[in-house]
Structures are given as C-alpha cells and as structure tokens.
Amino acid sequence: xxxxxxxxxxxxxxxxxxxxxxxxxxxxxxxxxxxxxxxxxxxxxxxxxxxxxxxxxxxxxxxxxxxxxxxxxxxxxxxxxxxxxxxxxxxxxxxxxxxxxxxxxxxxxxxxxxxxxxxxxxxxxxxxxxxxxxxxxxxxxxxxxxxxxxxxxxxxxxxxxxxxxxxxxxxxxxxxxxxxxxxxxxxxxxxxxxxxxxxxxxxxxxxxxxxxxxxxxxxxxxxxxxxxxxxxxxxxxxxxxxxxxxxxxxxxxxxxxxxxxxxxxxxxxxxxxxxxxxxxxxxxxxxxxxxxxxxxxxxxxxxxxxxxxxxxxxxxxxxxxxxxxxxxxxxxxxxxxxxxxxxxxxxxxxxxxxxxxxxxxxxxxxxx
Amino acid sequence: xxxxxxxxxxxxxxxxxxxxxxxxxxxxxxxxxxxxxxxxxxxxxxxxxxxxxxxxxxxxxxxxxxxxxxxxxxxxxxxxxxxxxxxxxxxxxxxxxxxxxxxxxxxxxxxxxxxxxxxxxxxxxxxxxxxxxxxxxxxxxxxxxxxxxxxxxxxxxxxxxxxxxxxxxxxxxxxxxxxxxxxxxxxxxxxxxxxxxxxxxxxxxxxxxxxxxxxxxxxxxxxxxxxxxxxxxxxxxxxxxxxxxxxxxxxxxxxxxxxxxxxxxxxxxxxxxxxxxxxxxxxxxxxxxxxxxxxxxxxxxxxxxxxxxxxxxxxxxxxxxxxxxxxxxxxxxxxxxxxxxxxxxxxxxxxxxxxxxxxxxxxxxxxxxxxxxxxxxxxxxxxxxxxxxxxxxxxxxxxxxxxxxxxxxxxxxxxxxxxxxxxxxxxxxxxxxxxxxxx
Numbered sequence: 102x103x104x105x106x107x108x109x110x111x112x113x114x115x116x117x118x119x120x121x122x123x124x125x126x127x128x129x130x131x132x133x134x135x136x137x138x139x140x141x142x143x144x145x146x147x148x149x150x151x152x153x154x155x156x157x158x159x160x161x162x163x164x165x166x167x168x169x170x171x172x173x174x175x176x177x178x179x180x181x182x183x184x185x186x187x188x189x190x191x192x193x194x195x196x197x198x199x200x201x202x203x204x205x206x207x208x209x210x211x212x213x214x215x216x217x218x219x220x221x222x223x224x225x226x227x228x229x230x231x232x233x234x235x236x237x238x239x240x241x242x243x244x245x246x247x248x249x250x251x252x253x254x255x256x257x258x259x260x261x262x263x264x265x266x267x268x269x270x271x272x273x274x275x276x277x278x279x280x281x282x283x284x285x286x287x288x289x290x291x292x293x294x295x296x297x298x299x300x301x302x303x304x305x306x307x308x309x310x311x312x313x314x315x316x317x318x319x320x321x322x323x324x325x326x327x328x329x330x331x332x333x334x335x336x337x338x339x340x341x342x343x344x345x346x347x348x349x350x351x352x353x354x355x356x357x358x359x360x361x362x363x364x365x366x367x368x369x370x371x372x373x374x375x376x377x378x379x380x381x382x383x384x385x386x387x388x389x390x391x392x393x394x395x396x397x398x399x400x401x402x403x404x405x406x407x408x409x410x411x412x413x414x415x416x417x418x419x420x421x422x423x424x425x426x427x428x429x430x431x432x433x434x435x436x437x438x439x440x441x442x443x444x445x446x447x448x449x450x451x452x453x454x455x456x457x458x459x460x461x462x463x464x465x466x467x468x469x
Numbered sequence: 470x471x472x473x474x475x476x477x478x479x480x481x482x483x484x485x486x487x488x489x490x491x492x493x494x495x496x497x498x499x500x501x502x503x504x505x506x507x508x509x510x511x512x513x514x515x516x517x518x519x520x521x522x523x524x525x526x527x528x529x530x531x532x533x534x535x536x537x538x539x540x541x542x543x544x545x546x547x548x549x550x551x552x553x554x555x556x557x558x559x560x561x562x563x564x565x566x567x568x569x570x571x572x573x574x575x576x577x578x579x580x581x582x583x584x585x586x587x588x589x590x591x592x593x594x595x596x597x598x599x600x601x602x603x604x605x606x607x608x609x610x611x612x613x614x615x616x617x618x619x620x621x622x623x624x625x626x627x628x629x630x631x632x633x634x635x636x637x638x639x640x641x642x643x644x645x646x647x648x649x650x651x652x653x654x655x656x657x658x659x660x661x662x663x664x665x666x667x668x669x670x671x672x673x674x675x676x677x678x679x680x681x682x683x684x685x686x687x688x689x690x691x692x693x694x695x696x697x698x699x700x701x702x703x704x705x706x707x708x709x710x711x712x713x714x715x716x717x718x719x720x721x722x723x724x725x726x727x728x729x730x731x732x733x734x735x736x737x738x739x740x741x742x743x744x745x746x747x748x749x750x751x752x753x754x755x756x757x758x759x760x761x762x763x764x765x766x767x768x769x770x771x772x773x774x775x776x777x778x779x780x781x782x783x784x785x786x787x788x789x790x791x792x793x794x795x796x797x798x799x800x801x802x803x804x805x806x807x808x809x810x811x812x813x814x815x816x817x818x819x820x821x822x823x824x825x826x827x828x829x830x831x832x833x834x835x836x837x838x839x840x841x842x843x844x845x846x847x848x849x850x851x852x853x854x855x856x857x858x859x860x861x862x863x864x865x866x867x868x869x870x871x872x873x874x875x876x877x878x879x880x881x882x883x884x885x886x887x888x889x890x891x892x893x894x895x896x897x898x899x900x901x902x903x904x905x906x907x908x
Contacts, residue, residue, distance in 0.1 A: 108794055109827045110560065110806050112892040114878035115799040115820075116481055116636060120840075120885040122833050220834035220886075356843065412839035412852065456853075463873035464476075464847045465708060466721040 126179030132345030155201030159185025190335025254331025366425025502774030600744035635798025655738030792827025
C-alpha cells in the first residue's frame with residue numbers, strides 16, 4: 102500500500118443497496134405517468150397542463166421557502182414535484198389553471214415546510230392541499246367537469262338498457278346519468294325520495310334500480326377500468342394506476358399491506374352494505390366501488406406515503422382497514438360522493454398512535 | 470432441494486467470485502507477528518513472556534486471566550521484541566506481544582492421538598482450553614466456556630456455521646471444500662463434549678459444491694444433517710441460523726443453550742479437531758484477502774498475528790488506490806485507518822475497496838419508509854431506536870428493541886435516507902450501559 106493512501110474510516114455496514122430518497126420519489130412520479138397519459142388521452146391536453154402546473158408550482162414553492170429558511174434547496178429529490186402532481190390529480194380537467202397553483206403552494210407551504218420539510222409532515226401534503234381547495238373553492242373544484250372522449254361522465258353509455266323509450270327518462274333522471282361522476286350517481290340514488298321521484302316520473306317503473314344496476318354492468322365497469330368517465334385527473338383509469346402500482350410493488354418502493362387491506366375492506370363492506378333502498382344490490386357492486394373515484398390512486402399512491410403512515414407491520418394493516426371503513430362510511434352515509442382523501446387524512450393523524458400501539462415483539466421475546 | 474431460512478433479512482450482492490476459486494495456500498513465514506492479548510470476548514490474556522525471550526512456534530506466551538479468557542500462543546518462532554499497544558483489527562490500539570521471526574519455524578512438539586474420538590469429554594475440554602480456541606466466526610467467545618453449559622441446560626443439537634453470509638468472504642467456503650472431513654471430526658468432538666445427539670451443518674445455497682460434498686460425507690452418518698439454506702443475510706448470526714436450521718427461537722436476551730443448542734463456526738471445528746488429536750494450539754487460520762482491487766485475491770492459511778499489510782503484499786498488492794480497508798466482511802467489519810493491524814483468531818477476511826466503492830452518501834432525515842422495520846431479522850424498530858437515541862430517550866429506545874439488536878447492519882443497508890442506524894444504536898447501547906452503571 103502506498104503510504105499516501107488515505108483510508109476512509111466509517112461505521113459498518115460498508116455496502117448499501119443504493120436506494121436513495123431521490124430514486125424513490127422519482128420512481129413514484131414515473132409510476133404515475135401511465136395515469137397521466139390516460140388522463141390526457143381521455144380529457145385532453147388540459148389534464149396534462151394542469152398536472153404539470155401543479156408539480157412545477159410545488160417545486161417553486163419548496164425552493165422559495167427553503168431559500169427563506171436558509172436551508173439547502175432539495176427540490177431535486179422529487180418529493181415536491183410528486184406532491185404537486187398528486188395534488189393536481191385531485192383536480193378535474195376543467196378546473197381553472199390557478200387552482201393547482203394555489204393548492205400546491207398550500208400543500209408545500211402549510212402541509213410540509215411548516216413542519217420542517219420532507220419526513221416531518223403529519224398528514225399527506227397533497228391531500229391537505231386538496232381539502233383546502235375543496236373547502237375554499239367548492240364550485241371550481243366540482244363544477245365544469247369535462248366529459249371523457251367518447252363516453253358519458255357517469256360511465257353509463259347504454260341508455261337504452263335503462264329505458265326502452267328515452268322519453269321515460271325525466272329531465273332529472275337524464276341529467277343524473279349524463280352529467281355526473283359514477284360515484285355521484287351512486288350517491289344520489291341512495292336518496293330514497295329522489296328515487297321515488299324519478300320512478301314516479303317514469304310511470305312507475307323501477308328506474309332508480311335500473312340506473313343503479315347499470316353502474317355495475319360490464320360496460321360501465323369497463324369504462325371505469327379504462328378511464329372512460331368523468332372525474333378528477335387521478336381518478337382516471339384503474340388500469341393505468343394499477344400498472345404504476347405494480348411497478349412500485351415490484352421495485353419494493355411501496356408495500357402491499359396498506360393497499361390490500363384498504364381495497365379489501367372497501368370491497369367487503371360495499372358488498373355487504375352497497376345496495377340502494379328498494380332495489381337491493383348486485384354482486385358486481387364491490388368492483389364498481391373499488392374501480393371508481395380515487396380509491397386506486399389513494400390506496401396505492403397516497404395511503405402508502407411513507408411519512409404519514411404507520412411503520413409497524415400490524416399498524417399498516419390497521420391503517421388500511423381504517424381507511425377502507427371511513428371511505429365506505431363517507432360514500433354511504435356522508436355528504437360527499439367520494440371519501441378517499443378525507444379517510445386517508447383522518448388516518449394520517451392517527452398514525453403516531455397506531456405505531457405506538459402496535460410495536461412488534463422482538464424475535465424470541467415471549468409474552469409475559 | 471428444500472431451502473430453509475429465517476424471517477426478515479436482506480440480499481446484498483455476494484461478491485464471492487473474487488476469491489472463491491483460490492485454494493487455501495500457506496502464507497510464507499512473516500517477518501514478525503503481533504499477538505493481541507484481546508482476541509476474544511472476556512478478560513485480556515496476561516503475558517507470561519518478557520521482551521527478549523526466545524519462543525517456539527506454538528509455545529504459550531499469555532495465559533487466561535479468568536474463566537472467560539484465553540491462552541495465546543506464539544505463531545512463529547523467534548524473539549519477543551515488544552510488548553506494547555498495536556492496532557487491533559477493530560481499528561483500536563490494544564496491548565499485544567510482538568514476535569520477530571528467526572526464520573527457523575521451530576515448533577513445539579505435537580502428539581498424534583489416533584484414538585482422539587475415544588477421548589473423555591473433560592480431557593477434550595482441557596485440550597480445547599489449552600489450545601486457546603475461541604469462536605472464529607468473528608465474535609470470538611472462548612470455546613471451552615461455550616462448551617461448558619450448566620448441568621440444567623442439556624444440549625441436544627450442535628449446529629456448525631458454514632453460512633458465511635458476509636459478502637466477499639470465502640475462507641469458510643474453502644475450508645469446507647478442503648477440510649470437510651476434519652470439520653466433521655470436529656463436529657463429532659463438539660457433540661461428544663456437550664453430549665448432543667444431533668449435529669447439523671448450515672450452508673447457504675451459493676456454495677453448492679460445499680453442500681454436495683458435506684452431504685456425501687454425511688450420507689452414512691445417521692445423526693449428522695446438512696442443512697441447505699436460502700441465501701439471505703444475516704443467516705450466519707447465531708439466532709437466525711438456529712431458527713433456520715432447527716426452527717427453535719433463542720429467547721430474547723438469552724443464550725442458545727437455553728433451547729439446547731450450541732453453534733460453532735466451521736473454522737472453530739477444525740481447530741477443535743486439531744487440538745484434540747494433535748494438541749495443536751490455534752496459531753493459524755484461513756483468511757480471505759479480497760476485493761475488486763486486489764491483484765490476486767487469496768485464501769491464506771496465515772499465522773495469527775500476521776500484519777494485514779504483509780497479507781496484501783503477498784496477494785500481489787492492489788490495482789488501484791485503496792479507499793477503504795475492511796477487517797471482516799463489509800456488513801459488520803471494521804474500516805481500518807491503515808493496514809498496520811495484525812490479524813487475530815477472529816479475522817476471517819480483509820476486504821479492500823477502491824475509492825469509489827468507499828464513498829458513502831450524506832445522512833438525510835428519516836422518511837419513515839419502514840424498510841428497516843420490514844427487514845429487521847430481530848423484528849425491531851431500527852428507525853425509532855435511532856431517533857430515540859438521537860433525542861436521548863433511552864426508555865423509548867429500549868422499548869423498541871435497543872438491547873435486542875444484533876448489529877447486523879441490514880437496516881442501514883436498505884435505508885434510502887442513508888441513516889447510520891447501527892452507529893446510532895451502538896451509541897444507544899453505550900449510553901444505556903452507562904446509565905445502568907450509574908444506577
């Protein structure tokens with residue numbers, strides 16, 4: 102050995118699997134690309150524009166705050182970009198362009214940097230940003246939806262299945278099946294007076310039941326699966342989101358417990374409690390519920406957020422079940438057609454408690 | 470083949486290709502050796518020679534200073550030239566006896582007991598103690614102590630550790646290929662000493678040749694079993710190996726003897742055989758000199774106390790500047806400040822990294838990604854322990870597993886935030902010990 106050689110002395114281990122924060126974050130962004138492409142295909146280039154605007158706004162906001170805090174600017178790690186993108190995924194393609202910008206600033210500023218940045222935020226910043234937008238600009242968040250390329254927003258395209266004669270459809274019923282998201286249709290039909298109303302207008306046939314039934318028809322489920330519906334950018338295709346999720350699971354970036362228990366809980370509960378008054382339920386209803394709304398996005402991309410979810414194995418199971426329970430409660434008895442984001446936010450704040458209550462027993466430790 | 474393993478763990482690249490084909494070669498007599506007084510767990514040995522004394526190869530030069538201690542022997546013949554502090558393979562400076570070679574290789578007289586298998590257990594234990602044998606897998610617990618379980622803890626299984634799960638290292642692999650019969654002799658001797666009915670050898674699947682050879686030799690032995698293990702780090706850790714091989718769990722805070730098991734490294738097994746049959750003291754061992762920049766990676770049978778610098782030189786030197794010199798494997802080994810350290814009975818390898826391989830990244834805030842929790846072979850909460858230590862909350866650290874940590878380094882290996890989890894946990898262990906002393 103050359104005596105000039107300077108040897109590095111550092112604690113073991115001396116090898117690493119080369120995973121970095123940066124690598125993890127950009128891989129999640131990559132996993133969202135299929136969904137972004139599907140959204141752009143179905144809802145036009147504006148979906149892409151809004152998404153990128155949200156992402157860039159988040160990056161700008163994080164850089165500004167880090168400059169103000171006089172700490173190193175770490176926007177290259179991709180976490181702000183990801184937050185901005187996820188926030189924009191909670192906005193529909195017809196929204197004004199300032200909406201994701203404001204949302205991203207709130208998400209990064211109040212949701213993340215206030216607490217000290219990456220790793221320290223108590224709740225999912227993107228979801229906090231969405232909750233802020235929904236509370237502040239409910240009209241912009243929920244009006245002016247864009248219909249998918251070649252489908253009704255509700256995903257119910259085959260109106261002849263519902264009524265042999267379209268005149269049977271009252272304006273109220275027609276509006277319902279042509280201008281809302283699938284979950285909004287399901288929610289509206291849970292209102293028994295509304296159902297009685299459209300049934301009466303249709304001359305006494307069970308129109309509500311037929312519309313409800315059509316939600317679980319193969320054709321509607323296909324629309325949901327491929328994304329041929331109305332909704333937020335990230336509510337697009339279950340297929341595109343599953344593709345990204347499969348990539349993340351394969352790369353070992355997300356773990357299966359939370360998504361499995363979340364989606365599983367929604368599946369089971371919607372099977373048991375999913376019917377509408379007077380018309381019962383369909384065995385296909387759980388599929389309608391897991392493929393619609395933001396469940397796939399939420400379960401695989403938001404409920405798996407590292408910082409805001411439990412780190413114990415049992416804790417993750419509880420978290421997933423809790424999210425599923427709350428989502429179904431909000432969808433069935435709450436005021437919103439969709440409950441994914443509030444469920445996750447609620448479970449986020451439970452996370453420290455869940456972790457402490459589910460600490461594992463060391464290998465070889467016996468019950469006292 | 471049904472491969473067994475344990476829950477948790479990681480899969481680092483094994484990097485054994487550098488040295489696994491290099492047959493064990495005898496290292497030429499070094500110019501000097503440095504025999505450390507602390508090569509083992511327990512009290513450092515007490516020198517029984519003085520500077521200027523002439524010693525024979527194999528002559529005792531330090532005696533045990535208590536029950537949990539060890540006899541040390543001269544590994545070459547020559548003159549005691551210094552008794553002072555020298556660099557230990559753990560990087561620290563500690564007391565050692567330096568012997569300068571006379572080049573004569575004069576050895577104490579050995580015997581040859583053909584009937585070594587008939588020897589009484591007590592005599593075997595005496596010979597093992599006299600030979601100064603300690604665990605050669607790394608921890609270095611005095612073997613005669615480990616083989617003296619209390620009467621109320623009967624041992625029924627002896628597990629030989631041929632796992633060698635540390636990346637790069639191949640010394641145990643070569644030993645299993647070249648000294649298989651001696652290893653099995655040693656195993657039978659250990660079984661006899663502790664009165665165990667069953668013997669097992671755990672070998673990972675990346676050493677198929679060793680598995681086949683051992684299986685062939687054990688085919689006719691009813692009470693010996695070769696356990697092929699799925700590759701997974703840290704399978705060579707005692708508790709993990711015992712679980713993989715026998716399905717038994719060592720109680721937290723307890724020893725393997727509590728569940729009737731004793732584990733010994735394959736190298737230790739050979740040393741036990743040699744001590745029983747020839748009364749040969751442990752004065753040499755196989756050590757891998759390996760890494761991408763070692764010109765001709767080796768598995769040397771070298772005298773204890775040989776300087777790492779001499780071992781590297783005998784391996785042809787390096788093809789590039791050394792960035793890091795690791796005594797032991799890269800998962801649990803020590804990074805040395807220089808190659809001036811001398812090998813001990815627990816030195817299984819020296820791994821050299823170039824400057825690029827030696828680079829590590831800066832620590833980031835914990836993301837709470839839970840990778841460390843998912844792979845911890847002891848089912849602990851590494852990130853929480855580290856954080857608790859950082860903020861001096863020892864109660865929380867203990868509650869989340871501080872005292873159960875085996876320091877295998879798996880958590881730090883997978884941490885995307887590059888947090889030095891083992892270092893934090895180590896700090897916590899020290900602080901905890903300090904706090905206990907004050908009580």
